[in-house]
Amino acid sequence: MEYLECIFCQKEYPLDLFYPFCPECQEPLLFSYPFKKKTFFFRKEGLEKYLDFLPLRKINHNFSLGEGNTPLLRLNRLKEKLNLSSVLAKNETINPTHSFKDRGSAIAIQKAVSMGMERIGTVSTGNMAVSTAAYGARAGLKTYVLLKEDISQEKLLSTAIYDPVLVTVQGDYGHLFRQSYLLGKRFKIYFMNSVDPFRIEGYKVAGFEMYLQLKRQAPQYIFVPMSSGGHLIGLMRAFLDLKQAGFIQEYPTFVGIQPKGCSPIAQAYAQRKSKFKRIAKTDTVAQAVTNPDPPGGNVALKMIRQNKGMIIDVSDKEILAAQKMLAEDEGLFCQPASATTLAALLKLSGKLKFESQDKVVLIITGSGLKAVRTLKSLRLNIHQASLSNLEKTMNSLLA
Amino acid sequence: MEYLECIFCQKEYPLDLFYPFCPECQEPLLFSYPFKKKTFFFRKEGLEKYLDFLPLRKINHNFSLGEGNTPLLRLNRLKEKLNLSSVLAKNETINPTHSFKDRGSAIAIQKAVSMGMERIGTVSTGNMAVSTAAYGARAGLKTYVLLKEDISQEKLLSTAIYDPVLVTVQGDYGHLFRQSYLLGKRFKIYFMNSVDPFRIEGYKVAGFEMYLQLKRQAPQYIFVPMSSGGHLIGLMRAFLDLKQAGFIQEYPTFVGIQPKGCSPIAQAYAQRKSKFKRIAKTDTVAQAVTNPDPPGGNVALKMIRQNKGMIIDVSDKEILAAQKMLAEDEGLFCQPASATTLAALLKLSGKLKFESQDKVVLIITGSGLKAVRTLKSLRLNIHQASLSNLEKTMNSLLA
Helix, strand or coil: CCEEEECCCCEEEECCCCCCECCCCCCECEEECCCCCCCCCCCCCHHHHHHHHCCCCCCCHHHCCCCCCCCEEECHHHHHHHCCCCEEEEECCCCCCCECHHHHHHHHHHHHHHCCCCEEEEEECCHHHHHHHHHHHHHCCEEEEEEECCCCHHHHHHHHCCCCEEEEEECCHHHHHHHHHHHHHHHCCEECCCCCHHHHHHHHHHHHHHHHHCCCCCCCEEEEECCCCHHHHHHHHHHHHHHHCCCCCCCCEEEEEEEHHHCHHHHHHHCCCCCCCCCCCCCCCCHHHCCCCCCCHHHHHHHHHHCCEEEEEECHHHHHHHHHHHHHHHCCCECHHHHHHHHHHHHHCCCCCCCCCCCEEEEECEEHHHHHHHHHHCCCCCEEEECCCHHHHHHHHHC | CCEEEECCCCEEEECCCCCCECCCCCCECEEECCCCCCCCCCCCCHHHHHHHHCCCCCCCHHHCCCCCCCCEEECHHHHHHHCCCEEEEEECCCCCCCECHHHHHHHHHHHHHHCCCCEEEEEECCHHHHHHHHHHHHHCCEEEEEEECCCCHHHHHHHHCCCCEEEEEECCHHHHHHHHHHHHHHHCCEECCCCCHHHHHHHHHHHHHHHHHCCCCCCCEEEEECCCCHHHHHHHHHHHHHHHCCCCCCCCEEEEEEEHHHCHHHHHHHCCCCCCCCCCCCCCCCHHHCCCCCCCHHHHHHHHHHCCEEEEEECHHHHHHHHHHHHHHHCCCECHHHHHHHHHHHHHCCCCCCCCCCEEEEEECEEHHHHHHHHHHCCCCCEEEECCCHHHHHHHHHC
């Protein structure tokens, strides 16, 4: 028997894939591991290397799309600009559907198949829809994707190509999120939504990779964009696992970031509240982290307070400037949501006291290709020429 | 001193980055290695593992974006449909700018810096522009990108974000390609275009990875989309290297594929000609492989004839059906150009005699996100509902 735990009520409940929330306080439940000395299996490939730390007995490679193993890049130009000793980017855009969501889908799909589920689903505004539809197709499961009706044509089409059952739904997104579990229970659809406990366990793997890429050290700071809160919760759990296993001594400082135009968790953190308040109206360019009612918000707040960390917000102007800087200075083109990490680092760089050996990691969550439209607002330099006056044009551009 | 060779005139010439073409026959020159027993350095990371087979003395990791190490996925559902023993996809969309071009840019940029170049450039219709601009930004080199004036807004913006000098040029693309070398010589800009000899050496690395991923075996068939011809030339050279080093006995059969709407090389192959003829008018959905005057076409034809292989074409209808099949059956969403590989395999599967142990590899060259617009022509299933009638809608979809 497997158990999920509520970190608020500190109780355990038998696993129910159809409703992984606390029956008492309605907060999301997290996977509870039986006590065991854990280790990495260095001779194994892919997810099997981390099997001790995952909620699975075995990995079926047929359901993988080759997720993970993403680069941890040194950002030397930014390091010098900011006068820091080491700034790194964990580039999660180099995943099968070009976002970190694949980490979570990869584990949730294993669980779905191992538990005999024939139908999976998700409620999403973008990245998670694509990722879930891709893994559903890979595993041959019937996949139900519920989307907000105002989703962009690009996101709709790039989800539909995998042939899920796709329904755009008119109405409040928070209500849709909750209703999905009722539908799941009725129709036996495992809704692997943003704070699904297995999805969250999948996010841990990026943390383990960072630890190994840094030659078995934890970075001192990890900057993570926050929407539902699930990604931050997963990454924080990875380093809790590493600490518990005795692999690291010092827990990293986590910096969760939200865009000012939708920052319920950052507001609660600033006001020293333990619960966030739902936002009535959102307005930000960082569409992938626009969740006015984040289901993992309270769990994230509690984990940040129990360990080391903070949650801050950044403006759209700061986000777009950071997005441009990552591309121009380092060759990394990410979606605005991911650029919140650099925006936050720039904002904090005068305030935080970095030590000479500190390593700062920015989690780059999704590809810029997923939000090309937002670039239209930037003033980008584009010149015109004809073949006959090209040489003259080039000459003037070189001057 | 380093040399480039002409495989037609069988002569060597000292390396000239500004014009790597044969002064006698104008065909592209390829890098000529001094004779040496070559091996892999398994304890090294990234490109250093393959250094013996690359035209570089050392690798500067600061210029890397973490390219390569892409998955080789078993396509089990397609394997069964086609009654083959093993169909695999080398997923090159999992690269920093989501296409195989990064392999070539990664090596060309190393060469540029090691030779003291301060300016690089490229002539491209899409993927290569993005890749070159990204690596130029990463290395801090002034980067000149010349694009056709009718390029899509998405491609223009996702190149401009890296802040290269971007010029859209009115006029014939073949002329622009040739003129770029004149401009390069005059303004000291190293134009790392599609058939640049260092770019081509970079494409070899995917071949070495496949060999290692298959536990030191070559696949029996490799399907590669063809535009300029550079990618196929590079992959063929990888397996020539492996044969010469004594690592493999049997050379794989290469299948180069062009879309029917732009198939100058496939036409020459079918007509048993040694030189292709420029196409006057192109018309295909596979925009990333639309080159009516492919600079590497004749070299590719010669290499295919000298070794094992063929070059065929597929229709837009076959391409779009294959693109949909890869997404629906395997969770892989690629650009139409990449789907030419599966379209060709489907077309040949009745004709080629596959053996029971044969491994067939499809090279998936670029992400579907780069060409979302083409999906509009597909009939994709999208349903609508409101929160209040969602349960009813779901019920009808499950029936």
